[in-house]
Amino acid sequence: MPGIDKNSGPSAVQTAEQIGLQRYADRSLTEQIRTGMAQAIAEGRLPAGSRVPSCRDLAVALGVARGTVRAAYDMLVDSQLLVARGAAGTWVSAVLPAAHAIPQKGPVLAPLADVVHAFDVVPMTFQMGAPASDAFPAKVWSRILARHVREIAGGATGYADPRGSLALRQELVSYLSLARGIRCQASQVIITNGYTGALGIICLALGLHGSRAWSEDPGYLLARRALNLAGIEAIPVPVDEQGISVADGIRLADDARVALITPGQQSPLGVTLSLARRGELLAWARRQDSWIIEDDYLGELQLQGRAAPALAALDAERVLHIGTFSKTLSPALRMGYLVVPDALAGHFAETVALLAPASSSVLHNAVAEFLHEGHYMRHLRRMKRLYAARLSELLQALEPHFTQLSRAALAVIIPLPQGTRDVQIAKAALAYGLAPSPLSVWYQDKTAYCGLVLGVTNLPEGGFAESAARLKALVEEFG
Ligand SMILES: Cc1ncc(COP(=O)(O)O)c(C=O)c1O
Incomplete structure (x- = not known):
């Protein structure tokens, strides 16, 4: 191959040693591989014109997913340090870019690299929280989506309702009444960027900074971390076979302003919050004038028996209910919804309008039709x-x-x-x-x-x- 040395360069194991990956560091694995290789190239340890190990070999040597290595290689190809030659493999550029040195500023680091092994990759076997990749109703969804994209392309150009499309909010009113026993109006529903987006809106709208919150133990790590980041002290409250222990919550933090819980199917133990505990929890919230955030992330996806009604069905005044399409359709949609008590609807509407408006209504309207036509x-x-x-x-x-x-x-x-x-x-x-x-x-x-x-x-x-x-x-x- 002209201009390319046939020298095959260091082996996968040698290359892996040069990269020196640190698990659970605050930089993503992809980023560590990228900078490790860039440095090895800059210092001549990976010689110009030599062949680098295949993604598969390096992935095995490093103990990471193949996609992680591929993403790093893609970035190195983009920055002209590597050349991809299809079946002939990947090579260090014969002529390195002028700087021939590690870029001073790397790309923005991937968030949560210590707990999320990679974004934008196909879910792996046993991975929690990702729906079946092979069962997404792609055909009907793309037909509906294409129609809504065409509609918006030729339609009005005004601002959309910051709470999200009215069509979807209305569909959700019917769906939630049927499937989750919740009685609400469209004015109480806000379309969000998934559960995570809804949690952010709640922290903002209720001004929770500086307060304390009950958080389930064991519980969803990212929720606990989100509370702490928002300046809320997450108090771990034990979970037993009936769900969160309200008596322990009262003992540990009676003055908490919120309780963040997964009553339908506890995360990760799967238990459903018992009726007795539901009563105790609501009584506590009423007595303390506190709020309950119901994370209904698995909603109806109850495999044994009928799904218990949502907690918000028991008390529409104290419970802020969050649902997500991440588990039922796809996390790639990044869509969910928040149902707030009627008395808070105006305040939440203003908060989202001024600080956190819903994303484009194209996807909302497509999901609305998906629900309306019975596909959901x-x-x-x-x-x-x-x-x-x-x-x-x-x-x-x-x-x-x-x-x-x-x-x-x-x-x-x-x-x-x-x-x-x-x-x-x-x-x-x-x-x-x-x-x-x-x-x-x-x-x-x-x-x-x-x-x-x-x-x-x-x-x-x-x-x-x-x-x-x-x-x-x-x-x-x-x-
Ligand atoms: C307990 C829990 N709540 C909510 C979510 C969904 O979050 P989002 O809607 O932001 O994707 C997950 C996803 O894994 C989860 O495990």
Whole structure:
């Protein structure tokens, strides 16, 4: 190949050593690979014109997903340090760009790199929180979406309602009444950028900075972190087989201004908040004039029996209800909704209008039609059937290897003896395309419980058997 030295450069293992990846550092793995290679090129450790390892080989050597390495290679190709030659492989540029040095300023770092292994990648086996990639109703959705894109292209150019499209808010009023037992009006509904967007709006509108909040223990790590970032002290409140322990909440922080909970299917244990606890929680909120934020992230996606009604169905005055399309349709839509008590509707409307308006209504209107035409309910029914089948398939695959297994909403928990290095197991599993979540990180006290939480939504080609055996081998290795 003209201009290219046939020297194949350092091996994948040597290259991996030069990059020196640090897991759970505050820079993403992709960014670490990119800067590590750029530095190795600048310092001549990866010689100009030499071939670099394939994405697959380097990924195995580093113990990361192939897509992580590919993303770093793409950036290095963009900055002309590498040249991609298709089947002939990837090479260090024969003629390096003039600066021939590490760029002084790297690109903006990926957020949450210590807990989210990568954004913009296809979900891995066992990954929590991502719906089935192979079951998205792509055909009907693209037909509907295309129509709404055409409509907006030729339509009015005025400002849209900052609470989101009225069509979708009205559809949600009907849907929530039927599926979640919530009685509300469209004026109480705000379309948000998912659950996360709704939580941000609530912190802003209720002026929660400087206050205390109950947060479930174990609980959704990102929610706890979000509260702390918003200047709210997250008080961990234990969860038992009935859901959050209200008595403990009162003992630990009676003066909390909010309780942030997942009553439908607790995250990650999957328990439904009992009726008695619902009563205690609402009584506390009324007595203290506090708010309950209901994270209904799995909404109707209850695999066993009928989904319990939402907490907001019991008390529309004290509960702020959040739903998301991230679990039912796709996280790529980045869409959810917030239902606020009637008395707060005006204040929330003003808050979003001035500080956090809803995104473009094109997607809202397409989702509204998807609901209106009955596709959404049909899709949910299909997903429940599919996930129930995948859950039993996963249990069958795990049973020969693990004696104790518990179901937890759309996941299976494998409890492991205290002291097992579950974080290490989860990290090592990434190299095999598996993304179990270590149970310990969901707890405030990271040494209290160990285990692996396995999402059931995405089935690997050929079934779960091989992945289950691989997990067993990893547990033995790090046990
Ligand atoms: C407990 C919990 N709540 C909410 C969400 C959804 O967040 P979003 O709508 O921002 O995607 C998730 C996603 O994993 C979750 O685990």
